[in-house]
Amino acid sequence: MQSYSGLLALLSTIILASCSAHSEKKQESAPTLPVIQLTQQDATLDHDYASNLEAVQNVEVRARVAGYLDKILVDEGKPVHKGQLLFQLNPTEYQVEVDRAQSSLESAMAQAESAEVEMGRVKLLVTKNVISPSELKLAKSKLETARAGINGARSALNKARFHVSLTSIRAPFDGVINRLPFKRGSLIEEGALLTTLSDLREMYAYFNVSEKEYLSFIKKRLDPEKTTVREVDLLLADDSPYPYKGKIETTETVFEGNSGTIAFRATFPNPKRLLRHGATGKIRLETDVDDAILVPQRAVFEVQDKNFVYVVDASNKVRSRSFIPSSRVDQFYIVQSGLKPGDRIVYEGIQSLKDGMRIVPKALPAKRLQALYASAR
Incomplete structure (x- = not known):
């Protein structure tokens, strides 16, 4: 019985010694991690x-009349000036309209001249009571009709000339030519996109x-x-x-x-x-940002969409603590609640930490800490 009691005492001593050695080994293996102390500061964040x-200005250059594309006077990516000729459509059929309108105008002017002479003759006969005054009214009406014909013919001539001018497509402003989808000789429809012009x-x-x-x-x-x-x-x-x-x-x-x-x-x-x-x-x-508490993104981990950091207590044990950021800018969170000035948090190496672990805190070197916050200014 005495031998059994001695054996139990020996075993207890061995177990206690083993636990003590394990505790000392665990204490010795506490990781050394960089720690920063939170402060309030004015910051300029990016x-x-x-x-x-x-x-x-970026406009589409479109054909306002149809025709064959005779000339392309620019190239893609090249600068052009306001009023510079960019494209030339074949103007032949529109020039025919000009000639036709010109003939119509000359004819209308001749008819008006004839009507004016006729009115003068009728007026003389009415004065001599050879014909009735109603003939004079008729002659005046014919003259007014002839003059209206001149105005119509002149309007048609201006329109035909305008169509001819539209066959020359010019730059509306200084800019750079973009893609040219058509080649010389292409049949261009009215409204077709010839290119786009950008003022850069x-x-x-x-x-x-x-x-x-x-x-x-x-x-x-x-x-x-x-x-x-x-x-x-x-x-x-x-x-x-x-x-x-x-x-x-x-x-x-x-x-x-x-x-x-x-x-x-x-x-x-x-x-x-x-x-x-x-x-x-x-x-x-x-x-x-005035009086902001900045938490480096590197010190933060997320659990179920919540943000956490490891806070170091007075006995150098770490505890996870959630906080609410007001915003996240570049490499920093701006704290809204959950953390306060003076809190010490682990800056790096948080992946291997657990609540209650003891660490050996190492304050971040002053130069590195200054550089860290300088990046937020």
């Missing part, structure tokens, strides 16, 4: 919006913002102390920055029902014609 680019000296960039962002912008614009035009940056399709800044000039008047957004229009100079009609890009707006 927000990107998808945008569509349009030329300030300036470009419009359209982008949609939420109602909340719209109200923020409008309130600042109405502030008498902030009367300057809002400048914006443009990122091209390859995410490279466009070298010229744009200015927000106007907004649409109606919110889109499905998305709840409204379109803004910014204008960008385009001196090198780099931007083209129909291209895409991203408008980058700077948003000023």
Whole structure:
């Protein structure tokens, strides 16, 4: 019996020693992770919006009369000037109309001249009481009819000449020629699209913002102390920055029902014609936030559409805590509720953490912390 009691004591000692060693090993294996302390600060955050680019003028150049395409005097992608001849349709059949109308006008003028002579003769005979006054009325009516014929013939001649002029298609403004769908000799119907012409000296960039962002912008614009035009940056399709800044000039008047957004229009100079009609890009707006609590996106994980961070307590144990962001801009969340200044959160390495784990907190180096928040300014 004494031997059995001694054995139990030995086993208890071994178990306690093993647990103690395991505890010490676990304590020694606590991971060292970077930690940041949340503070309130003023920040300028970048927000990107998808945008569509349009030329300030982009019009379809169409044939206003039918005919064979005799000449194409421009090429795709080439600049043209206002009034420059672009296309020439065969004017022969319209010139025939001009000649016919010219003959009709000359005939009408001859008839009017004859009617005028006849009226003078009738008037003399009426004066001598050779014929009745009713003959004079008839002669005046014939003269008025002849004169009306002149006006009609002259109108037809002007119309025929106008049709001839429409066979020469000219540029309505300075711009760049786009695609040419027809070749020389093609039979062109009235209204056929010959090309489109784009004025690329300036470009419009359209982008949609939420109602909340719209109200923020409008309130600042109405502030008498902030009367300057809002400048914006443009990122091209390859995410490279466009070298010229744009200015927000106007907004649409109606919110889109499905998305709840409204379109803004910014204008960008385009001196090198780099931007083209129909291209895409991203408008980058700077948003000023006062006394904001910024949480790096890297420190956040999501569970069932909720946002969490690991908060480090006084004993260096971590606990997950949910928070509600007011917005997400670039690489940061702006905290609405759930976190406060002074909270310490794990910045990196959150994938392997669990509630109650002890860590060895390592404050993020000052230079790195400054660089982190500088990216939000």
